[in-house]
Amino acid sequence: xxxxxxxxxxxxxxxxxxxxxxxxxxxxxxxxxxxxxxxxxxxxxxxxxxxxxxxxxxxxxxxxxxxxxxxxxxxxxxxxxxxxxxxxxxxxxxxxxxxxxxxxxxxxxxxxxxxxxxxxxxxxxxxxxxxxxxxxxxxxxxxxxxxxxxxxxxxxxxxxxxxxxxxxxxxxxxxxxxxxxxxxxxxxxxxxxxxxxxxxxxxxxxxxxxxxxxxxxxxxxxxxxxxxxxxxxxxxxxxxxxxxxxxxxxxxxxxxxxxxxxxxxxxxxxxxxxxxxxxxxxxxxxxxxxxxxxxxxxxxxxxxxxxxxxxxxxxxxxxxxxxxxxxxxxxxxxxxxxxxxxxxxxxxxxxxxxxxxxxxxxxxxxxxxxxxxxxxxxxxxxxxxxxxxxxxxxxxxxxxxxxxxxxxxxxxxxxxxxxxxxxxxxxxx
Amino acid sequence: xxxxxxxxxxxxxxxxxxxxxxxxxxxxxxxxxxxxxxxxxxxxxxxxxxxxxxxxxxxxxxxxxxxxxxxxxxxxxxxxxxxxxxxxxxxxxxxxxxxxxxxxxxxxxxxxxxxxxxxxxxxxxxxxxxxxxxxxxxxxxxxxxxxxxxxxxxxxxxxxxxxxxxxxxxxxxxxxxxxxxxxxxxxxxxxxxxxxxxxxxxxxxxxxxxxxxxxxxxxxxxxxxxxxxxxxxxxxxxxxxxxxxxxxxxxxxxxxxxxxxxxxxxx
Ligand SMILES: Nc1ncnc2c1ncn2[C@@H]1O[C@H](COP(=O)(O)OP(=O)(O)O)[C@@H](O)[C@H]1O
Ligand SMILES: [Mg+2]
Numbered sequence: 001x002x003x004x005x006x007x008x009x010x011x012x013x014x015x016x017x018x019x020x021x022x023x024x025x026x027x028x029x030x031x032x033x034x035x036x037x038x039x040x041x042x043x044x045x046x047x048x049x050x051x052x053x054x055x056x057x058x059x060x061x062x063x064x065x066x067x068x069x070x071x072x073x074x075x076x077x078x079x080x081x082x083x084x085x086x087x088x089x090x091x092x093x094x095x096x097x098x099x100x101x102x103x104x105x106x107x108x109x110x111x112x113x114x115x116x117x118x119x120x121x122x123x124x125x126x127x128x129x130x131x132x133x134x135x136x137x138x139x140x141x142x143x144x145x146x147x148x149x150x151x152x153x154x155x156x157x158x159x160x161x162x163x164x165x166x167x168x169x170x171x172x173x174x175x176x177x178x179x180x181x182x183x184x185x186x187x188x189x190x191x192x193x194x195x196x197x198x199x200x201x202x203x204x205x206x207x208x209x210x211x212x213x214x215x216x217x218x219x220x221x222x223x224x225x226x227x228x229x230x231x232x233x234x235x236x237x238x239x240x241x242x243x244x245x246x247x248x249x250x251x252x253x254x255x256x257x258x259x260x261x262x263x264x265x266x267x268x269x270x271x272x273x274x275x276x277x278x279x280x281x282x283x284x285x286x287x288x289x290x291x292x293x294x295x296x297x298x299x300x301x302x303x304x305x306x307x308x309x310x311x312x313x314x315x316x317x318x319x320x321x322x323x324x325x326x327x328x329x330x331x332x333x334x335x336x337x338x339x340x341x342x343x344x345x346x347x348x349x350x351x352x353x354x355x356x357x358x359x360x361x362x363x364x365x366x367x368x369x370x371x372x373x374x375x376x377x378x379x380x381x382x383x384x385x386x387x388x389x390x391x392x393x394x395x396x397x398x399x400x401x402x403x404x405x406x407x408x409x410x411x412x413x414x415x416x417x418x419x420x421x422x423x424x425x426x427x428x429x
Numbered sequence: 430x431x432x433x434x435x436x437x438x439x440x441x442x443x444x445x446x447x448x449x450x451x452x453x454x455x456x457x458x459x460x461x462x463x464x465x466x467x468x469x470x471x472x473x474x475x476x477x478x479x480x481x482x483x484x485x486x487x488x489x490x491x492x493x494x495x496x497x498x499x500x501x502x503x504x505x506x507x508x509x510x511x512x513x514x515x516x517x518x519x520x521x522x523x524x525x526x527x528x529x530x531x532x533x534x535x536x537x538x539x540x541x542x543x544x545x546x547x548x549x550x551x552x553x554x555x556x557x558x559x560x561x562x563x564x565x566x567x568x569x570x571x572x573x574x575x576x577x578x579x580x581x582x583x584x585x586x587x588x589x590x591x592x593x594x595x596x597x598x599x600x601x602x603x604x605x606x607x608x609x610x611x612x613x614x615x616x617x618x619x620x621x622x623x624x625x626x627x628x629x630x631x632x633x634x635x636x637x638x639x640x641x642x643x644x645x646x647x648x649x650x651x652x653x654x655x656x657x658x659x660x661x662x663x664x665x666x667x668x669x670x671x672x673x674x675x676x677x678x679x680x681x682x683x684x685x686x687x688x689x690x691x692x693x694x695x696x
Binding site: 038040162163165166168169171172173175176177178179180181182183223226227228229232 | 486
C-alpha cells in the first residue's frame, strides 16, 4: 500500500520519469499498432519486434556504451532490414508471406541472442542491464532514455495525426487510394517506419520478446468495443497505458521482476474481458442473445400451438392439457414445461385445473404468429414460385423474424389474402 | 467487329495483361466516344475486371498502353473515378458510411488536409442520389450487400469525375435500386460524362447501354449496342470455349516466357 501511494503520487522524480516514459511508449505503440492491426499485418509487427535485438547489440558493441540514441539507430536499422528481407523473399520466390515472416523472425532473433550472450560473457562492465531489452525494465528507465524515447514517441503520434485519413484509406482500400493518386508506396513505407519506431521506443519498457503484444493486443481488444476508428484509437491507447503503468508499478515494487511479462499479462486480461463481455461483439452477449432468441421462438411456438388447437375445435377459451399440446406439436418436454411457466408469468397463459388457457394477450400473439406463417407461405409460392408442399419449413423460421413493418408490407403486397396455399384461413385482427 | 472513333475519351492500344506471366487479356485495342454509357459484357473470368484494373494501372500491362483523354493516367487522375467490386474490401472495418463516401474526396483534398464542409455536402448529396442519405452515420459493417454496393457507388460519384469505371454496380441490388442507378448513370452520360460498367445480365444490356464491349480473353467486339449485341457475336463471346487461347496461355506460363517482348513489364 505504501509503495502504491509512493508510486502513484509521483512525488519521486525518478518515478515521474518512469511513468511518463511508460505512458509515451505504450501510447505510441497502441496507436501505430491499431493501423498495423487494421492492415492485417500483425505478424509483421512481431517480426520487427524480434529483429531489433541484433541491432541493439551491434550498436552496443560498436559504441561500447548504452547510449540510447545509438541503440535506437541500431534497432531501427535491423528492424527495417528485416522488413526489406521479408518483402524481397515474398516478391521474388514462391515462399508465402507468413513463412517468410517466420523465417526472418527466427534468424534475426537468433543472431540477436547470439550477440547478447557474447556481450554478457565479455566482461564489459557497461553491459549490465542490456539484457533488460529482452523482457523490458521500465523501472530502469533513466531520464536520458525517457527524453530520447519521449521525443520519438511524440514525433510518431504527430505523424499519425497528420496522416490519419491517409492511413485509414490505406488500411480499408489500398487500390482505391492508388486510383485517387495518393502516394501509396510512400505511405506504406511511412507506416512501416512508424511500426519499427514504435517497436524501438517500446522495447526498453516491454522487451523485444513481448513487444508485438503491445503493438497488436490493445487494438484487438479495442475492436470489440467499437465500430469507430477514432474511439478505437482512444480505447487502444487507454488499454495500452493502463497495462504499461501497472506493469511498471509492479516492476518498481518487486525489483527483480521484468516489466514486459507483467504488462502483457495485464493487457491480455483486458483483451480477455473484451472478448467475453464487450456489448454486441463479446461472446457472452452473443450467447445470451442466442438464448433469448431461442426462448422467444419457443414461446411463440407454444402460443401458436394453443391457437392451432383452438382453430381445430373452434374454441379458443378452452383449457389445454399437457398431452394435448405434445400431440399437436413435438416439443421437448423440459423446454415446454419451462416455456409454459414463463408464459404464465408473463401473462400470456393462465393455469386452470384442466390445463392451461390463452389470455387475450396470448391469443393475439399466437394469432399473429400463425398469420405471419401463412402470409409467408403464400409469398413464397406466389413470388418465388416454390411448390406449396415445400414452404412450411421455411415459414417456421421466418414467422419469428418478421417485424411489424415487414408484416404490413407483406399484407399489402399480397392484398390481404383470405387463405394460405394449404387453404387454411389467414387470421387477421 | 471493333469500331474506332475520333477523339476518343479512352484509347486502349494493343493491351496484353498477365498474372504471374499467364496472359488473361490478349491484344485489346479499342476506343470509346465521350458521353457514352458503355457495358463490358462477357462470361466469368473473361477478364472484365482485369481490363479496368489495367487501364487504371492497378495491374501492370505486359505490353500495350491506355490513354485517357488523350493523356497518361497520371496526368488526368482527377477526372477519373472507380468503383471496385464490393468483395474487394473487408467491410468489417471501423468506419461509417459517410467516412467511406468522403474517401472519394481525398484525391481532390491532397495529403494532410481533413475533409471540409464542402466535401461533406458533396458526400451527403451523393448519398442522397443513391438513396442512402438516411444511413450516413451507420457503420459499414452493419450494411446489407446491396447497401454496401450503393455506398461504393456514392463514393465514386463523390469523385466528381468525367470518366467513371464501375465493376458490377448492380450485383446484389434489388430491381428498384437498379432502375434508379441506371437512371442516374444515363443522366450522367447525357451531361457528356462517360460511364464504363461491367455488367453480367445480358437481358438488360440493350436497354441500358449505348455502347458495348464483348470480352472473352480477347476483345470480341466493341461498338454501338445495336451493331454489337447480335446473336452471332454473343455466340462468339460466350459460346465455343477458346480452348486454343487457354492452352497457349498455360504454355506461356509454364515456359515463363514474357507474353511479349519486354516493354515496361513490372513485377
Ligand atoms: N490477382 C490475380 N492473380 C492471378 N490470376 C488472377 C488474378 N485476378 C484474376 N485472375 C484470373 O484472371 C482471369 C480474369 O479475371 P477477372 O478479370 O476477374 O474476370 P471477370 O471480372 O471477367 O470475371 C481469371 O481467369 C482469373 O482467375
Ligand atoms: Mg470481375
